[in-house]
Amino acid sequence: MEPLVIDKVTKHYLREGQPAVEAVKGVSFSVRPGEIFGLLGPNGAGKTTLISVITTLEKPTSGDVTIFGHSVLTEPLKTKMSIGVVPQEIVSSGFFNLEELLQYHSGYYGLRHNLPRIRQLLDRMSLTEHKSKIMRQLSGGMRRRMMIAKALVHSPKVLLLDEPTAGVDVALRNQLWDFVRELRAEGVSIVLTTHYLQEAEELCDRVGIINKGELKYVGPTKEIIKDLTQRKVEVQLRSGQVIPLIMSKGDDLGVILKLQNLKLEDIHDLNIEEGTLEDAFVKVLSL
Amino acid sequence: MIGFIFLFRRECHRFMKVLVQTVLTPLISATLYLLVFGVSLGSQVEIHGAQYLAFLVPGLMMMGLMNNAFQNSSSSLVSSKFTGDIEDLAVVPLTRSQIIWAMSLASVVRGAMVALTTLLVGEAFYYFKYQSFIYPEHPLWLMYFILVGGLVFGQMGLMAAFWAKTFDQLSAVSTFVILPLTYLGGVFMSIESLPEIWRKLSLINPLFYFINGLRYSVLGFSDVDVTHASVLALVFLVLMHFLARRVLSRVSFSRW
Numbered sequence: 001m002e003p004l005v006i007d008k009v010t011k012h013y014l015r016e017g018q019p020a021v022e023a024v025k026g027v028s029f030s031v032r033p034g035e036i037f038g039l040l041g042p043n044g045a046g047k048t049t050l051i052s053v054i055t056t057l058e059k060p061t062s063g064d065v066t067i068f069g070h071s072v073l074t075e076p077l078k079t080k081m082s083i084g085v086v087p088q089e090i091v092s093s094g095f096f097n098l099e100e101l102l103q104y105h106s107g108y109y110g111l112r113h114n115l116p117r118i119r120q121l122l123d124r125m126s127l128t129e130h131k132s133k134i135m136r137q138l139s140g141g142m143r144r145r146m147m148i149a150k151a152l153v154h155s156p157k158v159l160l161l162d163e164p165t166a167g168v169d170v171a172l173r174n175q176l177w178d179f180v181r182e183l184r185a186e187g188v189s190i191v192l193t194t195h196y197l198q199e200a201e202e203l204c205d206r207v208g209i210i211n212k213g214e215l216k217y218v219g220p221t222k223e224i225i226k227d228l229t230q231r232k233v234e235v236q237l238r239s240g241q242v243i244p245l246i247m248s249k250g251d252d253l254g255v256i257l258k259l260q261n262l263k264l265e266d267i268h269d270l271n272i273e274e275g276t277l278e279d280a281f282v283k284v285l286s287l
Numbered sequence: 288m289i290g291f292i293f294l295f296r297r298e299c300h301r302f303m304k305v306l307v308q309t310v311l312t313p314l315i316s317a318t319l320y321l322l323v324f325g326v327s328l329g330s331q332v333e334i335h336g337a338q339y340l341a342f343l344v345p346g347l348m349m350m351g352l353m354n355n356a357f358q359n360s361s362s363s364l365v366s367s368k369f370t371g372d373i374e375d376l377a378v379v380p381l382t383r384s385q386i387i388w389a390m391s392l393a394s395v396v397r398g399a400m401v402a403l404t405t406l407l408v409g410e411a412f413y414y415f416k417y418q419s420f421i422y423p424e425h426p427l428w429l430m431y432f433i434l435v436g437g438l439v440f441g442q443m444g445l446m447a448a449f450w451a452k453t454f455d456q457l458s459a460v461s462t463f464v465i466l467p468l469t470y471l472g473g474v475f476m477s478i479e480s481l482p483e484i485w486r487k488l489s490l491i492n493p494l495f496y497f498i499n500g501l502r503y504s505v506l507g508f509s510d511v512d513v514t515h516a517s518v519l520a521l522v523f524l525v526l527m528h529f530l531a532r533r534v535l536s537r538v539s540f541s542r543w
Contacts, residue, residue: 055378057540080380091371095301107293108379135370150375 001069003082003189004031004054005159009063011049011213025213026063027056031158034187036180038194038204038221040281045121046213048088051162054191055085067158081109084151088162088193090143091127092135098122098146099131102153109154121149124179126172140167148176152183159183161192165199177203201225201277209284216284223275228283229275236269289391291385302359310400313355317347317405321412324475330416334477335508341421345505346474348402349498356398356437357465360390361444365457368448368541369521377540387442387531394441399433406480406505424507428517432500435520439497440465442527449538468494473502478510493523 009022024046031037039047052058054065056076067079092145099118106114122128125145135143148164158271161180165173177199180190194200200207201221208218217224226249233245233253247254257264302309325340332339368464376386410420423429445464451457471485472494480487489495489510499509500516509516 020469057374057377077380077382083378085378087371087374089371093370093372094295094366095304100300104293104297105375105379107296108290108375108381110289110380112289135373 002030002200003033004191005065005066006030006050006054007064009050009053009059009065010061011046011053012061022213024060027210027213027215028063029208029215030063031189032199032206033189034184036113036184036190036192036203038192038200038207040193040197040200040207041210042285043141043241044275045210047210048162049213050210051085051087051160051193053192053256055083055162056126057081065103074167081154082156083160084154084156085160086144086147086151086162086164088166090167091103091147092143094134094136097132098127098135098149101135101146105150106153107247111154114153117155118149121152125149126175141169141172144168144171147178148166150171156190159188159190161190161194162195163195165196172271173199197278197281207277209281211285224280224284225275228280231275232273234271234273235260236271237262237266238268239266249262290379290381291389294381294386294389298359298363298390299396301363302393302397309355309359309397310404313351313401314404314408317351317401318408320347321409325409326412326416334480335506337508338413338417340409340413340416341506342383342477342502343475344406344413344421345502346498347409348405348505349432349494349501350469351401351405352398352433352436352501353440353469353497354461354465355401356391356431356440357395357444357447357461359394359397359444360441360450361457361460363390363393364445364448365451365454373540383532383535387445387528387535390445390487391441391531394444395434395437398437398440402433402501408501412423421505423505425504425513428513429501429504430516432497432504432520435517435524436497436501439520439523439527442524442531446527446531446534450473468492469498471495472498473510474498482541493519496520496523 006027006029009024009027012020012022014020027050028230039050041047049058053060054072056072056079067082070078072079096104099122102118103114106118125148127142127145127149130138130142135146138146144164144167150247151159161214163174167184168176180203184190192200192204204221206218206220207224209216231247233247235243235245235257237243243260245260247253321340321343325343330339334342345451403445413421447457447460471489472492473489478489481489496511496516496519499511500513500520503509503513503516
């Protein structure tokens with residue numbers, strides 16, 4: 001059974017005296033077991049709205065979302081048990097220290113004695129030495145890591161990460177991505193929204209690109225790059241001359257070289273630069 | 288059930304962390320009321336044959352209970368809206384009923400702590416002035432009105448907090464609804480001393496029944512029949528719960 005299925009989800013926001021804002025328009029895709037799915041799009045594309053629908057924070061205007069076959073509309077308690085969410089905006093709960101927060105959060109999921117998991121997460125997020133501090137006493141990066149720990153406290157099978165690395169420094173970001181890979185290896189399905197497309201390219205098995213509420217593309221990350229980008233080929237001749245060439249999907253290098261009247265014995269070296277997810281992303285948005 | 292217990296414990300833990308603000312401050316105002324109105328101004332007044340100080344104590348107990356029950360749930364939710372962790376309540380597997388009951392029961396605990404400490408302070412004043420104690424006449428009714436009163440105002444606070452879009456809106460509910468109804472509900476006086484029109488108006492004030500129900504529990508007399516007050520209190524609770532469920536199903540759990 002698919003961990004997460006988004007089925008023709010539409011979300012309209014009504015504003016008094018103004019036309020309805022269509023934040024999400026009939027979006028459908030699914031996330032497979034143990035994959036990292038990157039939900040990419042410019043600001044205001046509808047990514048966070050979609051995540052809010054999955055977490056039941058918002059009700060869809062039409063369509064449905066199912067988590068392991070359970071609908072968020074009719075069985076929200078079952079779907080909530082299976083998902084963990086790291087919201088985009090930082091939370092700064094003022095009364096409790098980190099360990100207390102995680103204990104209460106575990107309790108909401110019916111986990112009375114969850115201290116070993118809590119300690120493991122605090123350790124994994126490099127927060128053990130700060131466990132007695134309240135959120136306000138932490139830096140932005142620490143708060144974000146705490147939010148990730150909170151989302152994982154009940155060992156969810158589906159993890160939603162909405163811009164989890166905004167404001168986190170490079171070293172910790174890498175540490176976090178390693179952890180995300182470990183979770184994937186454990187079979188957790190991860191939906192990730194990020195503006196760091198290079199990281200998405202390295203991490204995500206598949207991506208969905210959303211723009212103005214519409215899903216423009218869904219597919220394996222490698223395939224989208226291959227399909228929508230051009231490879232830059234630099235042919236260095238024995239004479240020292242460098243000839244830049246562009247190859248699109250399906251192009252035959254031999255044919256291109258022939259068209260350029262280049263013979264194999266004249267070529268000293270070939271430098272092939274693959275397209276990037278960023279190139280593909282820009283291409284999709286321009287379509 | 289475990290989720291409900293943890294939310295209840297969290298809400299109690301929250302106000303215990305700021306005990307000075309949540310229990311000590313209302314206690315100081317109750318002490319000042321007792322000192323100024325009960326001991327000083329009211330020393331020559333008797334109502335239904337009881338000293339005014341004794342008459343005042345249950346009124347202040349219910350006033351403290353109502354205000355603090357209201358504030359417990361409302362300030363918890365409003366601060367959650369402000370810090371953003373209100374979204375947790377929407378994404379964790381808690382039902383609307385569990386949220387309403389856990390938060391309003393925690394409000395009962397805070398309200399009861401304020402009410403009972405007000406009683407203790409009242410007892411101390413009464414003892415120093417009259418060398419005897421006020422013995423609660425009907426402890427079961429006392430528990431009933433504390434429980435139902437705390438739940439009603441806890442749920443009212445919860446609704447107000449979900450409705451409010453700003454701190455000002457929330458404080459407007461306290462200032463323009465709860466406060467006048469409390470003062471006109473018989474905390475400081477018996478409605479028998481009021482002109483006819485005010486007496487009739489008092490009868491449509493829901494807080495009047497809670498205040499007089501508690502007064503009957505402590506002193507054995509009040510301006511209204513206790514059965515009548517207890518039934519109406521229960522009706523208010525059912526109504527409030529119905530409204531709270533409705534509000535929670537319609538409002539957004541989004542942060543400010």
